[in-house]
Amino acid sequence: MADMQNSSERKRLNVQGLTHSYGGNNAISDVSFTIEPGEIVALLGPSGCGKSTVLRAIAGLIQPKAGKIELGNQDLALVSARARGIGMVFQNYALFPHLTVAENIAYPLACQQVSRAERKQRVEEMLAMVRLSEYGNRLPRELSGGQQQRVAVARAIAGRPSLLLLDEPFGALDRALRFDLQVELLHLQKTLGITTLIVTHDQEEAQSLANRLVLMNKGHVEQIDTPMAVYDQPKSLFVNTFIGQTNQLAGTVLRFDNDTTLIGLSGDKTLRLPRRLNFTTGSKVTITFRPEEVRLSAQPGEQCQPARLTVSVPLGPVLVHDLMLDCGTTLRASEVRVPGTRIPLPGSQLFAEIDTTRCHAFPAEPQTLSD
Numbered sequence: 209m210a211d212m213q214n215s216s217e218r219k220r221l222n223v224q225g226l227t228h229s230y231g232g233n234n235a236i237s238d239v240s241f242t243i244e245p246g247e248i249v250a251l252l253g254p255s256g257c258g259k260s261t262v263l264r265a266i267a268g269l270i271q272p273k274a275g276k277i278e279l280g281n282q283d284l285a286l287v288s289a290r291a292r293g294i295g296m297v298f299q300n301y302a303l304f305p306h307l308t309v310a311e312n313i314a315y316p317l318a319c320q321q322v323s324r325a326e327r328k329q330r331v332e333e334m335l336a337m338v339r340l341s342e343y344g345n346r347l348p349r350e351l352s353g354g355q356q357q358r359v360a361v362a363r364a365i366a367g368r369p370s371l372l373l374l375d376e377p378f379g380a381l382d383r384a385l386r387f388d389l390q391v392e393l394l395h396l397q398k399t400l401g402i403t404t405l406i407v408t409h410d411q412e413e414a415q416s417l418a419n420r421l422v423l424m425n426k427g428h429v430e431q432i433d434t435p436m437a438v439y440d441q442p443k444s445l446f447v448n449t450f451i452g453q454t455n456q457l458a459g460t461v462l463r464f465d466n467d468t469t470l471i472g473l474s475g476d477k478t479l480r481l482p483r484r485l486n487f488t489t490g491s492k493v494t495i496t497f498r499p500e501e502v503r504l505s506a507q508p509g510e511q512c513q514p515a516r517l518t519v520s521v522p523l524g525p526v527l528v529h530d531l532m533l534d535c536g537t538t539l540r541a542s543e544v545r546v547p548g549t550r551i552p553l554p555g556s557q558l559f560a561e562i563d564t565t566r567c568h569a570f571p572a573e574p575q576t577l578s579d
């Protein structure tokens with residue numbers, strides 16, 4: 209293990225202005241981000257937003273139309289896929305079915321012309337790392353899905369890559385197994401310190417694994433931040449709704465009083481935000497807030513929106529309430545259950561107090577944003 213730690217050189221990945229199209233249709237436009245040596249970053253976004261295209265360009269499997277990719281101090285433009293020193297793991301394991309587990313792991317080492325004796329030693333080291341020491345002589349089909357994926361990870365890191373690319377690596381596995389493998393991968397990645405890029409559309413996976421998230425939408429990068437910053441300070445409505453759950457209210461900026469903004473909601477209701485928004489009076493806005501930022505009570509109060517309970521669902525330690533405002537907008541509230549928490553009856557008239565310090569405001573129409 210010590211040998212392994214010293215031999216994988218930690219490198220910085222620098223992606224600048226990456227642009228690619230397939231047959232005239234732009235798949236990614238001006239994608240830029242960096243991954244610091246030893247860092248793990250997740251590329252996250254809805255299906256078709258261009259994640260795999262970015263990964264393929266970094267791996268050298270496609271030639272991007274524009275942009276620059278540097279690993280360490282090396283520009284990869286003229287470096288073949290094979291010579292890039294990148295380990296890859298795909299969703300579908302992609303193990304050679306006719307080779308044993310040990311032969312699969314040894315394969316990239318043979319390509320690198322590593323001596324037979326060292327190959328044997330490294331395969332044993334890798335098998336131990338992914339806790340499959342007893343399985344070296346089995347064929348892939350004699351392993352479970354989770355075990356096969358661990359072999360794929362072992363094979364990807366056996367060649368001591370300076371960059372590890374993972375494309376939906378646990379997508380085919382069930383939830384519990386995914387979690388176990390995520391923890392294992394995190395441990396391995398930290399031990400080896402390999403600069404890692406993981407592509408996923410699973411936001412929980414991204415948040416639990418990565419130091420930073422690169423959020424993509426329609427071929428563009430929308431935000432690059434830590435998982436907490438992306439959750440707490442989303443830069444766009446897309447990011448706000450893609451990460452975690454969120455409530456949305458359509459509103460109009462009515463006026464500014466001192467350091468507050470009065471928002472008009474439908475049905476003559478209002479909401480006062482305790483800060484001056486960067487919008488002009490009359491702007492149409494979308495106000496967002498998380499379910500945990502809504503407190504329900506049976507009594508009306510200032511800043512409370514009347515709402516009728518549709519259903520309450522206990523989810524482990526949390527009670528999730530779905531409600532409907534008078535205007536027909538749905539609202540979700542959540543609270544941590546404590547002994548004695550009562551589940552209200554569907555149809556109950558309740559009052560939703562929104563934590564206005566945590567609300568975000570986004571333009572409902574782009575042209576209403578003031579500068």
Ligand SMILES: Nc1ncnc2c1ncn2[C@@H]1O[C@H](COP(=O)(O)OP(=O)(O)OP(=O)(O)O)[C@@H](O)[C@H]1O
Nearest residue numbers: 230231235253254255256257258259260261262409
């Ligand atoms: N070989 C190809 N030929 C033509 N269009 C392609 C090709 N590969 C991808 N695309 C298109 O490019 C866009 C980006 O695809 P890409 O596979 O990079 O997205 P993705 O975010 O990885 O999606 P998913 O999460 O579904 O795998 C999509 O519109 C897709 O249809």
